[in-house]
Amino acid sequence: MKRKQWIACLCILLCGGVLLWFAQLLLVPKYMSGNREGAMTAEYYGDGSTHDVLFLGDCEVYECYTPPTLWAEYGITSYIRGTPQQLVWHSYYLLEETLRYETPRAVVFNVYAMRYGEPQNEAYNRVLLDGMRFSDVKLRAVLASMTEEESLASYLFPLLRYHSRWSELEAADLQYLFHRDSVTHNGYLMQTAVVPKELDIEGEPLSDPTLPEICFAYLDRMRELCEEKGIQLILVKAPTNFWGYYWYDEWEEQMVSYAGEHGLPYYNFIPLADEIGLDWSTDTYDGGAHLNVSGAEKLTSYFGAILRETFGLEDHRADAELSALWQEKCNAYEAEKNGGTS
């Protein structure tokens, strides 16, 4: 082949590659309105600062703890790497990835996901894994998480998954082609609506109350990783106990036993709801399944005292640089709270 032909081939390949890259940018969901949860994983990389506390888990972390409150009341810096139905292996790989960027003093893991021994739905994988930066950790996370219908290739080249979105494209796909707005406050997804809890109903009967072995295996890995890095691992269960996301006594026994066996602190906030000051007629936005901002602030205030008094996390409010950074975050938080976005 002559030199000119080589160059022509190269140009065609390059143009094809650029077109495919552009098509991928255009077609992947932007998650800027509607299901904003899909934008949460990637948002972490833009934060830039380090944190005393890292929260990991499902909606029971990103709807229950507010980093701006933890800063305002205790001067503790924190980030929530939570996503909807985050499974234990998701949390493990997010922890492994986060530790490449920073080493927090404490990792707080919400135990509700211990109930799931298998991936449940592609949508939950997508909102977490698509947002992860490419790395060997992401590859391992994808391999551990895929449902039978999913393929590794579609995570490496999301265009394979989203090519059919061309007919659903809207203005936001162009607007957010190269950037995303922030949808959370250090991982906290604000909900300001109030829908009181009116019924106390138990969850549906369990076919087997034994928590899956694979969950304990990944929790072991999280524990070992934290030990290796000198990080305090703290287990928590959010105070919500709704029939659709029920926490059974049999599960509680297993978690208490695991925590005791490994010397881990474990706080189940369900029986502490009154002590925390939660009012189920005002502190939930969906009938008791999740806390709204008022409930989240109460829980954060309560938990902050534990972080300070039991785990000795220091107050950074005298640090001018951190104070300026967090003042901005607190201002944005208050603005959204007062604006009433839900």
Place this chain on the structure above:
Amino acid sequence: MKKFAALLLTVAALMGFSSCGEDNPGNGEAAAYSFSFDGVEMRPGDKAAPVLEALAGHSPQSSVKASCLSGLSGEDVTYVLPGFRIQTFRQQEGDADEQIRLIILSDDSVATPEGVAIGAEAQAVKDTYGAPSEETEFRLAYTRGSMRLVFGLREGKVTNISYEVLE
């Protein structure tokens, strides 16, 4: 001749039984177990609207399960009635195709039409329903067609009873 007539009658009788069986739901399988309350019969897989309408006098209270991920289609709903709950799935409120997925007996004020209530011994369940399709330390399950009747057990006693739709 008598033998031939007897044979004919036997064949006819067998065909008669066979055609009766075809009237059962589930294409020849045994009829699905159903739960009955105040004269209203219901089973998993039934449309919810007629059942809820018939039970309206008992003022069922409802609770919708919100999904953690906005944008997922459909929602689970629980209707609380005296002694039991009905769990349904619907696309949105007012969905004419809202379907009963689960019926849960929550206390011993109600019993199955065959007479088993919460608190019964596991052996009493087997005496009533026969050999289960699935038996573990935690439950006895009886599958019929596209539904399953489950007796949850703790220490050999029934702690919950549910009628479940099979996916």
